[in-house]
Amino acid sequence: MTRETEYTPDKLQELGLDSQRLPRHIAVIMDGNGRWAISRGLPRIEGHRRGVQSVRTIVEECARIGIEQVTLYCLSSENWKRPQEELDLLMQLLEQYLVEERSEIMRQELQFAVIGRRDGLSEGALREIDRTLEVARDNTGMRLCLAINYGSRGEIADAVRRIAEQVRTGEMTPETIDEQCISEHLDTAGMTDPDLVIRTAGEMRVSNFLLWQISYAELFVTQKYWPEFRLPDLIEALQSFAARDRRFGGLKG
Template identity: 60%
Template sequence: MKSSPGKSDSNFEVPPEKRPRHIAAIMDGNGRWAQRRGLPRIEGHRHGVAAVRRTVEECVRLGIEYLTLYCLSSENWKRPKSELDFLLRLLEQYIVEERQTFLENNVRVVVIGKREGIPSHVQREIDKTVEMTADQTGLCLCLAVNYGGRAEILDAVRAIAAKVAEGQLSPNDIDEATFSAHLYTAGMPDPDLLIRTAGELRVSNFLLWQISYAELWVTDVCWPDFDENLLRQAIRDYARRVRRFGGLAVSPS
């Protein structure tokens, strides 16, 4: 990564104010990418890490503030153990090997999701990277690991219910801001743009509350082939859309 931390790429025709503040991505198609090439599924995941690296680098160059990547869903535990073990090793390897790059490029790493089931040695490396980058002020890279949107919402409901039961919170005072503050993503803005690769037209239990008004962008390209040009195309398309948030578009004078 050779970009200048905090400086947006002036060669990109979409001005900074029209770029999404927060991009979320469902990184789909690693297995299919490998199978089409006669390779084991794990090779698709290996090449998918390179796509993660490219995407993070480009977000830094473009001055994107938040990037949330769906790394491992709570449903992925249904996959073969050998594949899950490989995915967790890849995650650990990535989080260790990229530390210095994160620091040099002012990237702050956060992780959302359940810790249960994640091996302790992987948790230690995640925690170390999160701690080392905690004071960074550039791109916030949010990794969703063992994450499920419904589980997140249930956890928020339980936390709010406990405060009500303890008399710390009145039911009449619960609003959207209260609920958002109890989600895993508390303190982060909602995604403006949701990217999904491999042509699937569903959100797969990802950030269900947060993507209520996100712009969706789907490509048939599998994640290992996702690159800087596709990311820029998604941002171009986003910039051309009119975001109404349930209201009416304002006609230009």
């Protein structure tokens, strides 16, 4: 998506949005793919395939609207408990997505990032992740971040280990460890914290997703399954966000 096709302030106003009250960073828990498929008598993997269409729509529209970053929860570290056949198909789908969407990532000038552990990912998925990171490294548009084999508790534990090692080697002292220090050792170092978390399929939990980073994020939960989530649902989430009174622990002035 080229910059000429971004939404104008007038277009945003038509949608009930104010360019000054948009979230900078949206994080999405894409839930309900399997349930969507089962409810229609389809194999669970068909829900994941249909979910890719929602990814395409939401990423493109967020870039047009002017969102700075979208982080998608693609595969949690707990998802390895699922049947091996489904996991194998998810790896194939991830690899296919990266291959097919690479040209769109470049056309839209999207920055590309991945958070999570590489252990357990298929060779093909790792290869395509690295290729996409390489070709998109100079892009300057919206950042698309995929959380793959990601778990926030594990991320924080990894950060603590890195900090502990730096204390052990004398690179820092315990007195220098503060919130900023911890943030700089997380997978999301250098990224802004999410302002808005969208969760589909009606679940009222954050599922070990960006626990440190979403401390002050606004939550939007929809009953719709992820394969059903489209532009009108995104607009509803953005309208809901704009209506919130964000005080960050303070009092309204």
